[in-house]
Amino acid sequence: MEKFIEIKDVSFSYINDYDDPPTKNTVLKGVTLDINKGEFVAVLGHNGSGKSTLAKLLNSINLPESGDVFVDGMNTRDEDKLYDIRRTVGMVFQNPDNQIVATVVEEDVAFALENIGVEPSEIRKRVDWALKKVGMYEYREHAPHKLSGGQKQRIAIAGVLAMQPKCIVMDEPTAMLDPIGRREIMQTITELNSEGVTVVLITHYMEEAARAGRVVVMDDGKILLDGAPKKVFSQAELLKSVGLDVPDVTDLTHGLIRAGIDLPDDIISEDECVERLYQLLKKE
Amino acid sequence: MGIIRTEDLTYVYGEGTPFRKTAVDGVNLDIEAGEIVGIIGHTGSGKSTLIQHFNGLLKPTSGKVFIDGEELFADKSRLKEIRFKVGLVFQYPEYQLFEETVYKDIAFGPKNMGLTDGEADKRIKETARLVGLKPELLDKSPFELSGGQKRRVAIAGVMAMEPKVLILDEPTAGLDPRGRDRILGLIKEYHAEKGTTVLLVSHSMEDVAKTVSKILVMNDAKVFMYSDRSSVFAKADELTAMGLTVPQVTRVFDRLRAMGIEFDDEVFSIDYAKDLVLRLLAEKRR
Structure with a gap:
């Protein structure tokens, strides 16, 4: 498989100016991670584990203190490539209010396209496409500030989609959405991924991570676990010890295993759990 | 009579504009004192608009709101007094921290109520303990703290006012699982210790299921149901149809x-x- 993002032995620190003398808080400690083209990677970690910092390294918002990050072959330190890098990797942040700039929904989605000089007819096409993708097309003439948090987040995602980036990095995009909103965003993500877009999803929802192709767990600025969701979530004790969790169905089956019931320890989806419990409980 | 009661409460946004929307439509509620209630509903169902009526941030377009037996807006001179009875913690409350120290930030509400320094001090320390903030953190700048700590400071600021009703809008949004459990745990503890009424607005059915005793389901600006957990979650199909989950x-x-x-x-x-x-x-x- 083709490497798309290469993170090579990257460290990163924030300087804390509140302290006198200023202190250094190292949040990434020699992280090495490759992400292949077309992968769907979920990144888990407790608050402060370094996952958002890692995300910001992927389109040059943060530059490594040491080590290098390559995106589609471009070093994120290369200032001449800055615009190319940002066009390649789109970012969606947690709080939609910080990402909306215009007073009309469709203008907001068109903002970046206008900036990079896309043809007006093409802008129209892409804006409509992106708004339909996130299910907000009927709101195209509304004022973003009158929408709910979840709706605003979908506008922010549409703005990134309209740029047609090769990779989308999302930092807890569903934190403010209701269950339907979350489901829609997850559907959008899966759909985009199946069309070849590389997706990096930072999330606190274990059920969302379980749907990724690969799960990376961060702890204390390092990568603690990296593998298929089934492999990662079977390590329930380790995950809980670093402030994380496993999907509820995993928690349930692990509890049953501890009570002596014979079940596999890598059940992470609702369907699988229902099937296994049915086999267990059905009448002979 | 309950601590919060509404009579045909209706609220309309953008009256006279093309964006006119009835956000709360003829809501009749009676919430008993001491209850811990989860409020659920899809985006735009009216939950946030509803709770903003409970401490007079919004004035009903029609209908009435009673807090502790007193009608809001009936006597303007009483409004401030009634507002102190209902503490509202907004979404992402840590963005509202502004003071130089954690102590001063928690003190802001109690001081505004006219408490003496001594009384305020007692409440600040007690609330800080309740939300799990170590004493040495009180002299720090709130901006030096972690996200979860900041949120607990913001919640403590409202709890320290000892409102008869504490309303929290999505208090666990954006927190990691341990942070979520911690916030929910302290809400439960606060409820057990103070015995006051707590309303918890949440999109997370898991959070609601493990924290509250009763659930208020809002759908399309109306109350779909106000009942105990089992009766509400027994309606899984209807909840799913209205964009919620169990x-x-x-x-x-x-x-x-x-x-x-x-x-x-x-x-x-x-x-x-x-x-x-x-x-x-x-x-x-x-």
């Missing part, structure tokens, strides 16, 4: 029942689910 374990057991496994229980916690499976297995072996 906890994952509830779905699993609803499906098992549909497949022919027989049991009467409504399942909404993992521990309960585990015990139920063990019980069913034991019955099967017999």
Whole structure:
């Protein structure tokens, strides 16, 4: 498989100016991670584990203190490539209010396209496409500030989609959405991924991570676990010890295993759990 | 009469504009004092608009709101007094921190109520303990703290006013699982210790299931249901149709029942689910 993002032995620190003398808080400690083209990677970690910092390294918002990050072959330190890098990797942040700039929904989605000089007819096409993708097309003439948090987040995602980036990095995009909103965003993500877009999803929802192709767990600025969701979530004790969790169905089956019931320890989806419990409980 | 009561409460946004929207439509509610209530509803269902009426941030377009027996807006001179009875913690409350120290930030509300320094000091320290903020943190700048700590400071600021009703809008949004459990734990503890009314607005059915005793379901600006957990989660199909979900374990057991496994229980916690499976297995072996 083709490497798309290469993170090579990257460290990163924030300087804390509140302290006198200023202190250094190292949040990434020699992280090495490759992400292949077309992968769907979920990144888990407790608050402060370094996952958002890692995300910001992927389109040059943060530059490594040491080590290098390559995106589609471009070093994120290369200032001449800055615009190319940002066009390649789109970012969606947690709080939609910080990402909306215009007073009309469709203008907001068109903002970046206008900036990079896309043809007006093409802008129209892409804006409509992106708004339909996130299910907000009927709101195209509304004022973003009158929408709910979840709706605003979908506008922010549409703005990134309209740029047609090769990779989308999302930092807890569903934190403010209701269950339907979350489901829609997850559907959008899966759909985009199946069309070849590389997706990096930072999330606190274990059920969302379980749907990724690969799960990376961060702890204390390092990568603690990296593998298929089934492999990662079977390590329930380790995950809980670093402030994380496993999907509820995993928690349930692990509890049953501890009570002596014979079940596999890598059940992470609702369907699988229902099937296994049915086999267990059905009448002979 | 309950601590919060509404009579035909209606609120319309953008009257006279093309964006006119009835956000709350003829709501009649009676919430008993001491209850811990989860408020759920899809985006735009009216939950946030509803709770903003409970401390007079919004004035009803029509209908009435009573807090502790007193009608809001009936006597303007009483408004401030009534507002102190209802503490509202907004979404992402840590963005509202502004003081130089954690101590001063928590002190802001109690001082505004006119408490003496001594009384305020007592409440600040007690609330800080309740939300799990170590004494040495009180002299730090709130901006030096972690996200979860900041949120606890913001919640403490409202708790320290000792309102008769504490309303929290999505208090766990954006927190990691440990942070979520911690916030929910302290809300439960606060409720147990103070015995006051707590309203918890949440999109997370799992959070609601493990924290509250009653659930208020809003749908399209109206109250769909106000009842205990089991009765609400028993309506899984209707909740799903209105864009909500039930906890994952509830779905699993609803499906098992549909497949022919027989049991009467409504399942909404993992521990309960585990015990139920063990019980069913034991019955099967017999």
